[in-house]
Amino acid sequence: xxxxxxxxxxxxxxxxxxxxxxxxxxxxxxxxxxxxxxxxxxxxxxxxxxxxxxxxxxxxxxxxxxxxxxxxxxxx
Numbered sequence: 001x002x003x004x005x006x007x008x009x010x011x012x013x014x015x016x017x018x019x020x021x022x023x024x025x026x027x028x029x030x031x032x033x034x035x036x037x038x039x040x041x042x043x044x045x046x047x048x049x050x051x052x053x054x055x056x057x058x059x060x061x062x063x064x065x066x067x068x069x070x071x072x073x074x075x076x
Contacts, residue, residue, distance in 0.1 A: 001018060001019070030046040032045075032052065
């Protein structure tokens with residue numbers, strides 16, 4: 001199945017109803033976007049405690065992974 005959606009000037013889009021149904025998503029659900037490296041992207045619904053989602057999220061937290069942070073928060 002394929003569908004086309006337009007991107008707004010704010011970078012937003014509406015997920016077509018057929019795709020929302022296929023992914024079983026509703027307002028408030030999270031979607032994970034995976035770059036396949038060939039100009040294609042995979043989108044999937046994130047399950048609670050989804051390990052791949054948590055790994056992707058971890059990659060955004062690198063600014064807090066320095067030695068100074070380790071020392072400052074070692075006793076927590």
